Amino acid sequence: MNERTEFETGRPVVLRGGTVLPMDGRRVLPRTDVLVSGDRIAAVGPDLDAPEGAAEIDASGGIVMPGMIDTHRHMWQTAMRGYGADWTLTQYFVWFYLEYGKLFRPEDVHAGNTLAAIESLDAGVTTVVDWSHGLRTVEHADAAADALQGVPGRYVLAYGNIQQPPAEWTTAPEFRDFVSRRITGDDLLGFQLAFDVLGDPSFPERPAFEVARDLGVTVTTHAGVWGATGDDGIRLMYENGFMTPGTIYVHAASLSADSYHRIAATGGSISVSTESEQSAGQGYPPTWAIRSHGIPVSLSMDTSVWWSGDLFSAMRATLGADRSREHLEAHAKGDTVTHCALRADQVVDWATRGGARAIGRDDLGTIEPGKKADLVLIKNDASPVSFPLLNPFGHVAFQAQRGDVHTVLVDGRVVKHEHRLVGVDLAAARAQVDRTIEYLRGEMGEEAWEKGMNPDVPTSKVLDNPYTYTDYRSDSTHRL
Numbered sequence: 228m229n230e231r232t233e234f235e236t237g238r239p240v241v242l243r244g245g246t247v248l249p250m251d252g253r254r255v256l257p258r259t260d261v262l263v264s265g266d267r268i269a270a271v272g273p274d275l276d277a278p279e280g281a282a283e284i285d286a287s288g289g290i291v292m293p294g295m296i297d298t299h300r301h302m303w304q305t306a307m308r309g310y311g312a313d314w315t316l317t318q319y320f321v322w323f324y325l326e327y328g329k330l331f332r333p334e335d336v337h338a339g340n341t342l343a344a345i346e347s348l349d350a351g352v353t354t355v356v357d358w359s360h361g362l363r364t365v366e367h368a369d370a371a372a373d374a375l376q377g378v379p380g381r382y383v384l385a386y387g388n389i390q391q392p393p394a395e396w397t398t399a400p401e402f403r404d405f406v407s408r409r410i411t412g413d414d415l416l417g418f419q420l421a422f423d424v425l426g427d428p429s430f431p432e433r434p435a436f437e438v439a440r441d442l443g444v445t446v447t448t449h450a451g452v453w454g455a456t457g458d459d460g461i462r463l464m465y466e467n468g469f470m471t472p473g474t475i476y477v478h479a480a481s482l483s484a485d486s487y488h489r490i491a492a493t494g495g496s497i498s499v500s501t502e503s504e505q506s507a508g509q510g511y512p513p514t515w516a517i518r519s520h521g522i523p524v525s526l527s528m529d530t531s532v533w534w535s536g537d538l539f540s541a542m543r544a545t546l547g548a549d550r551s552r553e554h555l556e557a558h559a560k561g562d563t564v565t566h567c568a569l570r571a572d573q574v575v576d577w578a579t580r581g582g583a584r585a586i587g588r589d590d591l592g593t594i595e596p597g598k599k600a601d602l603v604l605i606k607n608d609a610s611p612v613s614f615p616l617l618n619p620f621g622h623v624a625f626q627a628q629r630g631d632v633h634t635v636l637v638d639g640r641v642v643k644h645e646h647r648l649v650g651v652d653l654a655a656a657r658a659q660v661d662r663t664i665e666y667l668r669g670e671m672g673e674e675a676w677e678k679g680m681n682p683d684v685p686t687s688k689v690l691d692n693p694y695t696y697t698d699y700r701s702d703s704t705h706r707l
């Protein structure tokens with residue numbers, strides 16, 4: 228039986244005997260079945276009766292959890308995966324605003340989005356908010372949407388165009404035309420507006436917020452990015468009545484308590500991109516600060532020009548950054564942290580239910596009858612890291628990785644099974660990305676290409692060490 232007939236559309240699927248994390252609290256359901264019928268979860272329980280002809284998937288020894296949700300990723304940038312590994316925001320802004328961002332053609336956006344979408348499915352990320360701020364023309368936007376609709380996942384196109392003021396592109400007739408042509412209620416393609424509020428007292432972003440209100444869509448905005456957006460932007464949004472429930476504040480890493488109060492009071496949520504904040508310099512990953520404000524959190528990867536698009540990394544990095552800061556703050560006062568405040572189950576919640584809440588989808592993010600069947604089975608019998616399975620939340624957050632993603636369902640459809648993607652043309656995606664790289668490299672020239680990838684390293688002096696008797700550093704046989 229080939230993979231297409233094995234999982235033909237509409238065939239019920241039952242995942243047998245897994246450790247199920249329903250994400251309705253800290254419950255763990257051992258040896259539990261999950262039955263999927265159509266696009267929904269039909270039943271959850273032990274030894275379920277499955278309809279005749281249902282596809283059976285052995286989940287024993289594995290973990291069944293809701294599909295993960297990334298609430299902020301610039302998917303088009305995946306076309307240049309890993310290029311900016313050694314960047315800060317400074318290099319990123321040059322790359323995006325002044326150089327490569329202007330070179331991307333619609334087919335390059337298509338290439339990046341397609342690869343990012345496939346990568347997400349592979350990693351068990353079943354929904355991604357595509358923070359698509361490289362849409363210089365509507366042709367770019369059509370290419371972005373085509374790519375998202377060409378890969379069988381769930382996406383939210385957060386439309387943005389960094390090359391024009393938001394008041395301009397959101398009020399252009401061709402933008403309205405795009406929305407009426409492409410945003411037609413497809414359950415697998417949501418829509419948001421993506422732009423930043425820079426703090427200009429005249430609040431030039433007002434028309435863009437009004438367009439969002441007219442369209443009935445939410446806004447996602449980079450807020451609290453050191454050197455770019457800060458408390459002034461938050462205050463202007465608040466004073467003008469645009470801090471509405473559903474607004475997603477990305478990073479929110481260098482904001483005052485006053486801004487956090489405003490976010491908490493108006494029902495928004497924060498998308499934390501810990502790996503990004505740690506390397507790029509938006510500010511310290513804020514989870515340790517915002518828990519005292521009761522603001523809902525979701526997780527995101529930001530961009531694969533630095534990091535890979537999997538939320539295992541995000542969960543792990545977020546736990547580490549939060550605990551690291553707690554210890555640091557305590558040590559500065561001569562105290563000792565004896566109990567961690569942030570638990571593994573909390574980051575798993577942020578990666579699933581937290582994302583669903585952030586994008587206003589209460590039919591996603593948990594495993595309950597009637598919810599959409601976006602599911603992940605983590606199971607890898609060949610891996611020594613797959614057992615013993617004692618603490619399932621801890622296992623997901625600190626032990627598992629994308630190679631352990633055995634099966635993925637989106638909207639009831641099996642898109643990955645036995646560690647292999649189903650119905651995805653990776654070779655075609657590779658050919659597209661190859662063409663994009665060839666074009667960009669040719670346009671930039673070899674020297675600029677190499678220089679962009681290898682920023683200067685600041686000089687740092689090795690300190691004189693009073694405990695050194697011999698100056699071994701001058702000895703060519705010894706190297707530090």
Ligand SMILES: [Zn+2]
Binds near residue numbers: 299301358449477529
């Ligand atoms: Zn971003």
